[in-house]
Amino acid sequence: MKFRSIEGEQRYDALLRVASRTVVGLDFDGTLSPIVDDPAQAHIHPDAPDVLVELAEEVAAIAVITGRPARQALDLGGLEEVGDILQAAGKELFVFGQYGNERWSSGRRRILGARPPRGLATFERDLPRALRTAGAADAFVEDKGLAVAVHTRRLPDADAAFDRLLPPLRELARVHGLVLEPGRSVIEVRSAGSHKGMVVQRLSAVLDAEGFLFAGDDLGDVEAFEALDDLEKQGMAALRVCSASHEESALIGMSDVVVHGPAGVLDLLQTFARDARARR
Template identity: 55%
Template sequence: MESFSAEARHRYDALVGVASETVVGLDFDGTLSPIVADPTRAVIHPEGPAVLAAVAARVRAVALVTGRPARQVVALGRLDEVADALPTGARLLVRGQYGHEHWDSTSREFTSPAVPAGLAAFAEELPGLLAAEDAADAYVEDKGLALAVHTRRLDEPAVAFARLAPRLADAAERHGLGLEPGKYVLEVRAPGMDKGRALRDVVAATDAGGVLFAGDDLGDLEAFQAARTLRAQGLPTLLVCSGSTEGEAQQALAEVTDIVVPGPEGVLALLRGFAESAGRAASLA
């Protein structure tokens, strides 16, 4: 907690005071798991499941708000294991594919909408777009409701990302889809949903009295902005940037968050401390 500014410390303490009413929203990649070259191997930090269970026992709900498919994040995050460890009444939620897909620790059921119109046509066009920009070897991840083009494995990932961004944005628009940029990844998906809306929906559904949100990438900006709007409406909030050295995301997020911590380990340390602080406050009440 030594790195907290006085203002951030005040916000942290205010949130501890309403911990039992708080929703803790978390991105997955770069926040609970390290960024790796193969996104299918981005498993949760070894300490993650225990920390999530400890936090969920003290708050209204823990919600993983992620661009990943819900089934994938449940597997990579060992969330069935976390759910088994939760006390009665604790809630763990997943809002996958930017909020399109749902899972919760009570029912263990998945819900997902239909594949967006236009995605199949975009998929047919994509190999030609990649070849035209000398990026045929980019890794394409089929996420069911979206296609994500990763440039991380290419020789010059930043250069390839910059070349592809406008081409993919144009193609996405022609097919009635949206483009979501991230760290060396360009994701084409259905419009109309983002992490901000997903977070607001969770807050409303749980009647939350406070919000802690942690993320690391540009796709998290909407969630941070949604939380700042809730703050302006009087809700206690704490906004946490999971630090990274990649791209311009950290600078953009640092401007709208309260504290920057060193990656997943820093996020988990903060969450562990929050759960402990909430426990002490509850014992004194």
């Protein structure tokens, strides 16, 4: 791992001092799983379950906070099995899907979710025309139930298609009372009801946390980093981890630690667990 400054190292040390009262929040795509052309094939890194189990012994709780539907994250990550192990050890795993609009925990074992937002059905009705007009009719459209994601990764020039689509889809989302969330070769449209920063704030309060580590990789994680800024001002220890890649660097300037992809994230989490154990 690479600390961006001496302040990053100091924040890491401060978090170690309150490790047993720390919540670890993790994005899924690009953080726990690699970015792949087919979202349905984005399985969790093979080392992740063992690392999460090891980490759980040293922290208060672990939460996966993702734009994916919670059921997808559970299945692609084998997270129900991880949750079983953590629950038996007296720890809890949380999964927040669709930016917090869906919730699952290893203690409750069922997904609680909201209804699809108003305007989503009419947005989907108007979407094909917008794609054709932007010369991206072959973009892969993923229906998430509470959101719609338009993927440009499979198109011949993914970056150019993304740039062409962003303005018209932002306007179309506005017309239908929705918000747009850009990511790595993907544009997601959803309700304005929740975001990852709200999940971070809520979890820290409910669990009476003294520290919070969040790892993410793209623009959908900005609000989570900003929430850590606010919590830090209130006296909480906080660490912002960027899972960087050659495709996306939006979080680097906001981060305390930069690692390379899921393997780097897991290496950091394992190091944190071992450092925390050594300080007990």
